[in-house]
Amino acid sequence: MIRFLVLLIALPTVANAAAKPVKKGAKKVEAKAREAEDPAIAEARAIYKRGETAFKLGRFDEALAEFSAAYEKKPAPAVLFNIAQCHFYLKHYERAVFFYEGYLRDNTNTAQATVARERLSEAKASLAEQQKIEAEQKRAEEKRIADAQAASMAAMRQIASAPAFADDRAPVIVESAPPKPGVHTKWWFWTIIGGVVLAGAAAGVAVGIVMTPAPQVSHTGTLGNASW
Numbered sequence: 001m002i003r004f005l006v007l008l009i010a011l012p013t014v015a016n017a018a019a020k021p022v023k024k025g026a027k028k029v030e031a032k033a034r035e036a037e038d039p040a041i042a043e044a045r046a047i048y049k050r051g052e053t054a055f056k057l058g059r060f061d062e063a064l065a066e067f068s069a070a071y072e073k074k075p076a077p078a079v080l081f082n083i084a085q086c087h088f089y090l091k092h093y094e095r096a097v098f099f100y101e102g103y104l105r106d107n108t109n110t111a112q113a114t115v116a117r118e119r120l121s122e123a124k125a126s127l128a129e130q131q132k133i134e135a136e137q138k139r140a141e142e143k144r145i146a147d148a149q150a151a152s153m154a155a156m157r158q159i160a161s162a163p164a165f166a167d168d169r170a171p172v173i174v175e176s177a178p179p180k181p182g183v184h185t186k187w188w189f190w191t192i193i194g195g196v197v198l199a200g201a202a203a204g205v206a207v208g209i210v211m212t213p214a215p216q217v218s219h220t221g222t223l224g225n226a227s228w
Helices: 002-037 039-056 060-073 077-089 093-106 111-161 187-211
Strands: none
Touching: 039 060, 039 077, 060 077, 077 093, 077 111, 093 111
């Protein structure tokens, strides 16, 4: 009788202990069955693992591409958090805020949601600082351009107002005296010159007549250089 009572007391404990592994195993079987029915899940999981590896190695651009591809294959809210993390480390704070908020829309009461809210606050603070720096840089660039334009306009006004001559005095024009008449302007000078020219021409004709040789017949039967 006592043994029977002990057995009745111990039976529920043994049943509960045996039920736990059966329940866990059932979940695994159910998950595998879902993957068998939907191949996109297995493909999304493989892409997701590549994204995790890239993220751990600090290749955030690559991890972002892998997580985005995994989400396109099979949307899962948890992937949005990883995408937000990639954008945060890439300093894409505006995009990080967008994806943190997207994750929190479907996960509000989980432990990971608390972390997401903290990261969201950090992303918003970093975004505000980034926008402040960009605004200051834009103002500095606009001031530099305005100063350069003002300096250029001042230089143009200075050139336009400058005198035509460096010396304000009028230029001095030097007039040269006309040349004095020489001997070549006298009538008798040209008469003498003309007589000399005529005499020289007559003498040249006489010499040419005396000095011109008679044409000779060459050995080839043709005339040589004829003097005309």
